[in-house]
Amino acid sequence: MPQESNFTRFVEVGRVVLLKAGPHAGHIAVIAEIIDHNRAIIDGPTTGVPRQAFPYRHLTLTPLAVPKLPRSAGSGVVKKYVEKSGIVAKWESTSWAKTRAAAEKRRALTDFERFQVLILKKSRRDKVRKVLKAAKA
Template identity: 70%
Template sequence: MPEQPSNFTRFVEVGRVVLLKSGPQEGQIAVIAEIIDHNRAIIDGPLTGVPRQSFPYRHMTLTPLVVAKLPRGAGTGVVRKFLEKEGTIDKWQKSSWAQKREAVAKRRSLNDFQRFCVMLAKKGRRDVVRKALSKA
């Protein structure tokens, strides 16, 4: 029987960049340095302020980014070198996922007057678009 192609593209592997969903470093990214078992992995984020620690898979989200050829059980210094060499943090910050998260956080931090200003700006833009379309 021929082997079926997998629908999954993100696997738990050493070097996989993960987004933390809970805990004090929620919203930060880290790298899987070692796989402990089916429930936990050792993660490390020397450039993002995430200390080396055991972390459960259910509290992290796998991203499409992978640090290539990261050795298993690599120490914090080695992880830092690989992250800097590949520019992984910059790749994450330029991704649409990170930019959407940043926009949502900015929107949530607005006060009442700032939300009012956003509403007025959207009304103004809507009027300009409507007038341009009516001419065409």
């Protein structure tokens, strides 16, 4: 009897990946073709990632996949399948993408905006304390 695998994300044609390195780091792309055990051809026609060979060590596999994407499909075919399956919208609705977007937004804050956030957090904390004190009394 074959043993069940603990893994759920596999390197496969159609797998959506998050780029960890390079000029397009942080963007998503789709595996269009597997070259060997170290590299794959990725393509992100809807996310601005050009078709290129990319090493697996600079990719993170996501739980998303484009269903029934043919092997070595060109950029036009990949774009059609990605738009049909709504992968970009699915990715943006994941908590992973939302967390990354929030962290990016925090990194881009100016000194004054960080100060405003500090004041807002203080006022929220004070309101919570007052409500809890009123509830206890």
